[in-house]
Amino acid sequence: MNDLLPDASPRWQFLEARVRDLMARYGFAEIRTPIVEQTALFARSIGEVTDIVEKEMYTFDDRNGDSLTLRPEGTASCVRAAMQHGLLHNQTQRLWYQGPMFRHERPQKGRYRQFHQVGVETYGLDGPDIDAEVILLSARLWQELGLAEHVTLELNSLGSAEARAAYRDTLTAYFEQHGEVLDDDSRRRLTTNPLRILDSKNPEMAEVIAGAPQLIDHLDEASREHFERLKALLEAAGIGYVVNPRLVRGLDYYSRTVFEWTTDALGSQGTICAGGRYDGLVEQLGGKPTPAVGFAMGIERLVLLLETLDLVPAEALGGCDAYLVPMDDASTPEALALAESLRTALPGLNLTLHCGGGSFKSRMKKADKSGAPLAILLGEDERADQAVTLKFLRDDREQQRVAQSGLADTLASLTEHPRHNT
RNA sequence: GUGGGUGUAGCUCAGUGGUAGAGCCCCGGAUUGUGGCUCCGGUGGUCGUGGGUUCGAUCCCCAUCAUCCACCCCA
Numbered sequence: 001m002n003d004l005l006p007d008a009s010p011r012w013q014f015l016e017a018r019v020r021d022l023m024a025r026y027g028f029a030e031i032r033t034p035i036v037e038q039t040a041l042f043a044r045s046i047g048e049v050t051d052i053v054e055k056e057m058y059t060f061d062d063r064n065g066d067s068l069t070l071r072p073e074g075t076a077s078c079v080r081a082a083m084q085h086g087l088l089h090n091q092t093q094r095l096w097y098q099g100p101m102f103r104h105e106r107p108q109k110g111r112y113r114q115f116h117q118v119g120v121e122t123y124g125l126d127g128p129d130i131d132a133e134v135i136l137l138s139a140r141l142w143q144e145l146g147l148a149e150h151v152t153l154e155l156n157s158l159g160s161a162e163a164r165a166a167y168r169d170t171l172t173a174y175f176e177q178h179g180e181v182l183d184d185d186s187r188r189r190l191t192t193n194p195l196r197i198l199d200s201k202n203p204e205m206a207e208v209i210a211g212a213p214q215l216i217d218h219l220d221e222a223s224r225e226h227f228e229r230l231k232a233l234l235e236a237a238g239i240g241y242v243v244n245p246r247l248v249r250g251l252d253y254y255s256r257t258v259f260e261w262t263t264d265a266l267g268s269q270g271t272i273c274a275g276g277r278y279d280g281l282v283e284q285l286g287g288k289p290t291p292a293v294g295f296a297m298g299i300e301r302l303v304l305l306l307e308t309l310d311l312v313p314a315e316a317l318g319g320c321d322a323y324l325v326p327m328d329d330a331s332t333p334e335a336l337a338l339a340e341s342l343r344t345a346l347p348g349l350n351l352t353l354h355c356g357g358g359s360f361k362s363r364m365k366k367a368d369k370s371g372a373p374l375a376i377l378l379g380e381d382e383r384a385d386q387a388v389t390l391k392f393l394r395d396d397r398e399q400q401r402v403a404q405s406g407l408a409d410t411l412a413s414l415t416e417h418p419r420h421n422t
Numbered sequence: 423g424u425g426g427g428u429g430u431a432g433c434u435c436a437g438u439g440g441u442a443g444a445g446c447c448c449c450g451g452a453u454u455g456u457g458g459c460u461c462c463g464g465u466g467g468u469c470g471u472g473g474g475u476u477c478g479a480u481c482c483c484c485a486u487c488a489u490c491c492a493c494c495c496c497a
Contacts, residue, residue: 002489051495055423073497101497106423108491117497185494196495251496260497271497298497327455360455368457379455393457 001114002107011303014316018144019098019118026137028096028120033077035100039067045076045281047252049192056103070102073251074119074296075278076285082123083287092124098299110269110301119275119296123282126291128230131257131277132237134293138261138273139239145302146311147263151272153239154260156247157227159219161255161280167218168194178208195248216245223256230257253278257293265308266301273297321350321415323367327360327379335378338388338404345408349415368393374414376407390414 004012023030043053058070071077074097082088082095098118107113120137122130135153142148158164172194175182182190186197186205198209219227234241241259249258258276266272275295282290306312324342326335339353352370354363367375377389388407391399402410 051423056495103496105495106493107489111496115497119497249496268492269497274497296497301497325456359450361451361453361457362449364455364457366457375457377456381455389456391456399456 002112008303010317011306011312012299014312015145015299015302015306016098019096019141022137022141022144023096023120026094026133028094028137031078031081031095031097031121032099033071033074033081033097035071035102036068037071037077037080039069041076041080041285042069042072045079045251045253045285046073050252052103052251056105058102058104072103073101074099074117075121075251075253075281075294078119078121079123079282079285079287079292082121083282083285088123088282088287088290092122094120094122096120108269110266110298110304112300116299117296118299119294121292121294123290123292125293126279128226128233128257131226131230131293132233134275134295135234135259136237136239138295138297142261145306147302147305147309150265150305150309151261151263153234153241154244154247154262155231155234155241156215156244156258157219157223158215158248158255158258158276159223163218163220163223164215164255167213167215170213170218171195171197174212175208181205181208193248198246199248214245215248216243226256249274249276253281253284255279259295261297263305265305269301271298272301272305319350320352320370320372322374322376322411323352323354323370323372324376325354325363325367325378327363327377327382329357331378331380331383334383338376338378338407342408342411346412346415349411374411 020030039057039059042057046053048054052072057072059067060069062068078095078097082093087093096119099116100114101117102114104113105111120134122134139148139153142151159167172190175186175190175194175197179187181204182197183200183202183205186200186202189196195215197205198212200209231241231243244260247258247260248254254276256277256279259274260271261273262270263272264270273295274297275293277291277293279289279291281292282288324335324339326332335353339351342349342351352372354366358366364375373392373394375391375393377391379389382388382401385401385403386405387401387403389399390402390410
């Protein structure tokens with residue numbers, strides 16, 4: 001588990017603000033679900049034999065003896081909540097969520113045991129238009145963050161659940177015929193997820209993999225058409241993509257469209273966003289058959305990417321506009337009152353009041369450290385005149401004495417914050 | 423779950439089987455009410471944790487935890 005320290009939070013807030021704005025612009029509504037759910041929910045949705053369910057969940061018994069689990073992903077909870085509250089009853093939904101997820105894996109760069117995802121979920125829409133819509137939403141986010149040239153869209157179709165199951169059997173049979181060439185990992189995958197064998201980087205298996213039957217040739221007709229229409233929609237929208245026939249998602253519930261946005265700027269954790277269609281999931285969890293498509297993106301990876309590429313704009317890093325310094329302890333009460341009146345008059349002003357005493361020299365050092373361009377000094381002389389001294393910390397400019405009554409107007413013009421008219 | 427690297431001051435890191443170091447940061451002073459540059463002084467460490475070897479361990483050994491990197495897998 002890792003802490004998010006003050007230096008990092010402006011980057012997170014920047015990303016989160018962009019995401020929130022984008023979701024609203026695409027007509028998605030936020031849903032917030034608990035971070036704990038009944039363990040069975042995840043086992044039934046993600047798949048019993050996946051790594052997540054087999055060995056990565058934080059599971060515990062509560063005081064009633066129920067088995068609960070810290071959510072390892074967001075889709076299962078959304079489906080559960082939507083079903084439970086009737087959101088899927090004869091209607092469609094476009095939802096998004098954001099929050100912490102938990103997986104007990106070995107941490108490394110871009111991977112943490114508590115990590116954060118933003119996800120979108122749509123229900124009740126079965127055409128490729130909504131597939132394209134969620135992909136375009138993600139593409140716009142990269143565009144607006146300045147990441148567009150650094151990410152690649154990979155696309156594939158897994159076909160219907162039936163077609164996928166049939167293909168899986170075909171593939172298993174093929175690899176079993178070449179069992180002598182398979183490495184240990186791949187032999188294990190024969191029973192867990194044979195599609196993953198196609199992903200192996202082992203050069204000794206390259207030939208066998210190249211000769212394996214292709215998923216794309218085993219799609220059912222409806223899925224093939226869906227996929228073709230999606231590709232046409234993306235092309236019409238000017239979104240570049242690469243069809244990756246080896247792209248399979250790790251969670252069992254996916255069918256038809258799957259996609260991943262990847263980058264090569266983050267080392268081995270290159271996937272920043274992944275998703276697809278899971279038309280069978282609602283029914284699998286006890287609801288009526290409901291088409292669904294969505295994705296999740298990893299916030300830590302995105303923040304890391306923005307940081308690596310230096311794409312967080314300076315203004316997003318916030319900071320202090322002015323630092324108010326009572327020059328001695330006797331000036332503190334008046335400084336406190338002055339700070340409050342400025343905050344009332346200028347709601348957009350970021351004003352830090354010096355607290356904690358110290359020598360005047362140390363107070364000025366704190367003013368400097370605050371990053372503020374302006375120090376407001378209030379001492380005995382100023383109090384006698386009902387004034388303050390404005391000192392410019394970043395410009396080569398004479399300090400000036402300003403009456404307290406006119407200070408808000410002066411600050412408004414200096415910092416370009418509109419005055420609050422009351 | 424597998425393999426490897428690293429854990430010493432708030433941070434970045436030196437270091438030695440015999441009472442623990444630097445730079446930066448922080449505090450004070452040079453400068454009675456003016457930050458940044460300079461100089462002087464100072465605070466701050468059960469050397470990740472628990473065992474073991476030893477007269478003596480921060481150093482050697484074992485375990486454990488954390489962290490980083492890679493694998494697996496995933497966002």
